[in-house]
Amino acid sequence: TQLLEQSPQFLSIxxxxxxxVYCNSSSVFSSLQWYRQEPGEGPVLLVTVVTGGEVKKLKRxxxxxxxxxxxxxLHITAAQTGDTGxxxxxxxxxxxxxxxxxxxxxxxxxx
Amino acid sequence: ETxxxxxxxxxxxxxxxxxxxxxxxxxxxxxxxxxxxxAKKPLELMFVYSLEERVExxxxxxxxxxxxxxxxxxxxxLHTLQPEDSALYLCxxxxxxxxTPRFQYFGPGTRLTVL
Numbered sequence: 001t002q003l004l005e006q007s008p009q010f011l012s013i014x015x016x017x018x019x020x021v022y023c024n025s026s027s028v029f030s031s032l033q034w035y036r037q038e039p040g041e042g043p044v045l046l047v048t049v050v051t052g053g054e055v056k057k058l059k060r061x062x063x064x065x066x067x068x069x070x071x072x073x074l075h076i077t078a079a080q081t082g083d084t085g086x087x088x089x090x091x092x093x094x095x096x097x098x099x100x101x102x103x104x105x106x107x108x109x110x111x
Numbered sequence: 112e113t114x115x116x117x118x119x120x121x122x123x124x125x126x127x128x129x130x131x132x133x134x135x136x137x138x139x140x141x142x143x144x145x146x147x148x149x150a151k152k153p154l155e156l157m158f159v160y161s162l163e164e165r166v167e168x169x170x171x172x173x174x175x176x177x178x179x180x181x182x183x184x185x186x187x188x189l190h191t192l193q194p195e196d197s198a199l200y201l202c203x204x205x206x207x208x209x210x211t212p213r214f215q216y217f218g219p220g221t222r223l224t225v226l
Binding site: 004035040043044045048088090098100103104 | 115117154156167201214215
């Protein structure tokens with residue numbers, strides 16, 4: 001069974017701080033997606049990484065896919081209160097198979 | 112606005128009630144999904160429909176019954192639920208061509224409470 005472990009489970013920081021959250025597995029994924037979910041809403045896709053070692057930047061967010069395609073990280077620079085939410089990673093196996101989701105990291109950014 | 116809508120947004124029901132959740136996608140996708148999201152657990156995939164045919168059923172109890180009348184609509188019929196079925200039920204859609212990962216777009220969810 002493929003599993004995705006996310007860490008930390010909870011993170012509470014001040015506005016302006018930097019942070020990194022991690023998504024790890026013993027399995028290889030063909031791609032990995034990051035979602036953010038706000039209270040009372042569904043997850044919203046932020047980015048998809050496909051190539052081992054790939055780095056993608058989305059404004060203050062930097063996503064990296066591990067060389068072996070087993071892990072990924074999300075780094076946020078100068079966090080803002082609007083970054084508050086649940087960050088989920090999801091891995092895709094072979095083409096056509098269902099996504100595997102981690103439990104998520106709950107981020108709280110206070111002013 | 113993600114292009115996937117769900118109704119109702121909140122539902123409270125007794126264990127003997129029968130109710131249905133509705134999902135509609137406006138993205139022209141050909142695959143739709145039901146997920147269950149409980150506290151402290153990963154999203155649990157319940158059902159997958161591709162081209163209106165059920166392609167995955169992940170050992171979901173028969174008190175949950177999905178229906179996909181066309182590629183834009185998905186229902187989850189509920190009957191004789193248990194309190195542990197209380198959760199956020201999320202619908203998602205994707206364009207599935209069998210060759211690329213399924214990039215899924217989620218609806219806002221229905222918060223279900225079973226008394």
